[in-house]
């Protein structure tokens with residue numbers, strides 16, 4: 001059975017640029033050190049939006065509301081399907097509960113991470129859509 005993994009783009013205008021929140025994985029070894037959109041696996045009985053809201057509460061201690069899809073689904077191995085969504089920030093300052101670090105990246109920095117191999121490979125296909133979002137005016 002294919003499990004759905006949801007990943008969220010929280011965007012904030014900060015320091016004169018729109019920035020997306022990325023998280024640096026601490027595990028497993030082949031992904032440790034790489035940056036991703038935070039999220040996790042959808043549990044039984046949950047909608048993708050509910051899963052995203054729960055995962056960001058658990059991993060980052062922030063409250064968000066799950067929104068529109070970003071880009072296409074990405075198969076990971078034989079048993080995971082990864083999906084990206086907009087996530088509207090509601091409350092809380094992000095804390096790295098499970099990640100090595102957190103960062104807010106503007107459009108150029110997202111491209112640089114992808115080009116330099118510092119982004120989780122499955123997420124690289126979303127960079128074009130992320131950059132388009134970051135170049136649009138808010139509110140987010």
Ligand SMILES: Nc1nc2c([nH]c(=O)n2[C@H]2C[C@H](O)[C@@H](COP(=O)(O)OP(=O)(O)OP(=O)(O)O)O2)c(=O)[nH]1
Pocket residue numbers: 005006007031036037038039040041042076080082120121122123
């Ligand atoms: N959260 C997240 N996972 C990703 C991304 N890209 C990517 O390949 N993955 C993979 C890594 C993992 O194999 C899987 C999600 O695992 P996870 O560790 O974030 O999810 P989880 O909290 O539900 O996991 P678990 O500890 O219960 O295993 O998807 C991404 O952008 N965000």
